[in-house]
Amino acid sequence: MASELMAQRHSMVHHALGTKIVLTVYGDQYFPILSKSMKLIDGYEDRLTVNRPVSEVMSVNQAAGKTPKLVSQSTYDLIKLAVHYSRENFGFNALIGPLVKLWKIGFSGANVPSDAAIKDRLRLIDPYQVLLDDENRTVYLEQSGMELDLGGIAKGYIADRLRDYWQSAGVPAGIIDLGGNLLFVGKSPRRPDGQWIIGVQDPQLKRGQNMETVRQSACSAVTSGIYERFLVKNGKRYHHLLDPRTGYPLETDLNSVTVFTDRSVLGEVEAKRLFFNEEPVAGWEEQPGNRGAVFIHNDEHIVNVNI
Incomplete structure (x- = not known):
């Protein structure tokens, strides 16, 4: 059975989430699931990205200091998880966007900011200034200039959702590679x-x-x-x-x-x-x-x- 599956290896490459995506399944009958999986990835990116002017997360950022914003259940669940871990204060912080944009390391215009500029941005990355309303499924950033960025956790969340989809479809074995974030199935x-x-x-x-x-x-x-x-x-x-x-x-x-x-x-x-x-x-x-x-x-x- 294993040798038969090896001969039935199918992969598809896609660009999304700012990286190269490679999905692999074993079993001829599961080949169609690859294109459907890519569409799922694109759908999550449409909701979660901060690299476009329009997305659910951008709607939250654009309303910072003004009003709570309603988001879909999956986006809300991921934001809530990210904020939870951000409050543990061990280095992960989903609000760090303003600081990243100040340094710009890895992007055009990278520089070493002044101490004063860094201190000014630190006040905008406090995860305790995020108000989550479970009943109304809204997210509110208390200060203007605050930004949510789920880039440090979204790939993992999306990979897990793809695995759930593959398992429900009966995929016996596969590899989800979201730009180096790997998840092995079966x-x-x-x-x-x-x-x-x-x-x-x-x-x-x-x-x-x-x-x-x-x-x-x-x-x-x-x-x-x-x-x-x-x-x-x-x-x-x-x-x-x-x-x-x-x-x-x-x-x-x-x-x-x-x-x-x-x-x-x-x-x-x-x-x-x-x-x-x-x-x-x-x-x-x-x-x-x-x-x-x-x-x-x-x-x-x-x-x-x-x-």
Whole structure:
């Protein structure tokens, strides 16, 4: 059966969510699900993007300091989840948009802002100034200039919804690759034990060249790293992972953290939790849904947790 599925491997490539999407299913009868899945991704992007003037999230941002805005149930659920984790104050912050736009690292006009400008933006990224109304399904940002940006969690949420769709359709095996956010569905046809072989990127080399490989049953693999987007100014390197507690890039000797979790949205959050913690969190791997993690330091020293 596994060899038959291997011969029935189908992939489709699409550009969405600001990245290259690659979806793969095994089984000829499931090929049509790929185009339907791409449409689902586009639908989520239409609602969640902040890179276009019109979306549900943009309607919330444009009404900041003015009025609450009604959003769809899925958008509301994701915003509520993002705000919940933002309030844990470990580095993930869905309100960090004004600070990101100030630094512009990875974009045209990247610069090192003044201390005064950074302090001014810090007042706009407080997750406790987001009012959520479960009954009316509205979101209100209390200060003008505040912005929600779900880019740090949306890919994981969308990957999980695609997996739900594939499982309901009976897809026996597949890979959801949302620009490096990976979610493996079912049992791998490549191995008798059904485990997937997952590569961990070497931060010093081109994408696709791995430093470590991990074997796992169906799971999500998400990486937080500082090796792709950075600014060099006056001989100093500034990466794009801004610490919402200080307004500056996190001072760290880590290069990347890759986490393996049951749910991709959990992976998005936990990769950032471990990266900002800069070392393994005691008992982390014992928490429900957490499988393991790989820490890669700037000197290429590797620390594996439960791998």
